[in-house]
Amino acid sequence: MVSINAGPQPDPTARNTEVPTSELAASGEQRSTSKRPGGRSARVQEQVLTATLALLTEREIDTISVADIAARANVAETTVYRRWGSRTGVVSEAVMKMTAANNPPPRTGSLAEDLMTLAKQVAMLIGRPEVRRLLRAVYALSGDPEIDEARTAFYAARFAIARDIVEQAQQRNEIGTDIDSDDVIESLVAPMYFRVLVSGREVTEEFVERCVRDTLLLFAGK
Template sequence: MTEKPGRQRPGGRTARNRENVLRATADLLLSEGYEQLTIARVAAAAEVAETTVYRRWPSKVHLVADALSELARVENPIPDTGTLEGDLRALLNQVITLVERPEVQRVILTVVSLAAGDDEVVRAKDAFWEARFAGATDIVNRAVARGELPPDTDPYELIEDLAAPAYFRVLITGRPLDSRLVDRSVALALNRQGIRDAAAGSDRRASPSVDG
């Protein structure tokens, strides 16, 4: 079952193995938790050799970070509603739908609690969040192209402002992730550096005056 390096075509067996490993990891992670997950169990569930897993993911932490990134990518596709506010609202609702699942909350709490002093853990966490923010920057790029945002808008800061309150409730307070939170979080993100004011001004210029 051991693979020969360099012999796999892109999109061929290597891609299938990666997909199977990440799916098996997510399934085991969500059903049984982080502590019960091992490389051996993942390899068995994915029907690949353990060496196949270790070749791409040097540790369980890296494997879990990649599996969570893939889960978020599949279940939280980057929305394209045609407006910045619509995209932010849709994105946050997707995030909330995912993190409201009890099994996902358990995993998030576990991953966040992993030793911050471990360089390997820090790199894996960075890779996970980098993957999440990389997709969300498409929202900002489209908004810049439409003239809704200035070109120097920092995508990371905008998405942080949007998602931070939801993650704070998941990780700290346990308060409900309700529609009021969505409204407040979207407003916070849009108000960042006057974004809300700029968008409102654009809407006023585009709309006919009520005074005729």
């Protein structure tokens, strides 16, 4: 009889080291879902912006250097320069981020309510030490290219919200379509900025309400 050679036979005592495909897939899925979103870059950015705001609550902007910010954030100075380019760049972004986080655009469906919400947001914002320091620096160092850039970015963000409020009110026929949205926001917030930066008086709740009433009377006739 001719025997058929079937090749080497498996050793019944050998340990099976293969991992089932289903286990490999599950392991890979677990690794991918456990990975933190954003990564180191996002964490470093958050550290730097948080450190910048903390320093602004303690000192005037012209006494803060990139080295100070880097030391407080526990990062290299080159990291700050590579991402923001200058002290003013990181200060501007820190304040912009804080502004956006704490001041969502009002969407009440009423011009009067939207203006009241916006006015209260502005009053709270310019009452913060870090924002006051930035605003004082903006006016004291006017003409400095970096400071002028920070001022432009700050007001551009605030006016963008105001334009949306006015445009929605115009669509609801609450205010004339020929009215400039920038004029509306200037009328609303200019008295508050004057109190903070010039007269040094507090922006009270009664004062905020008066600013809203005056703006509505001027542009909406009510």
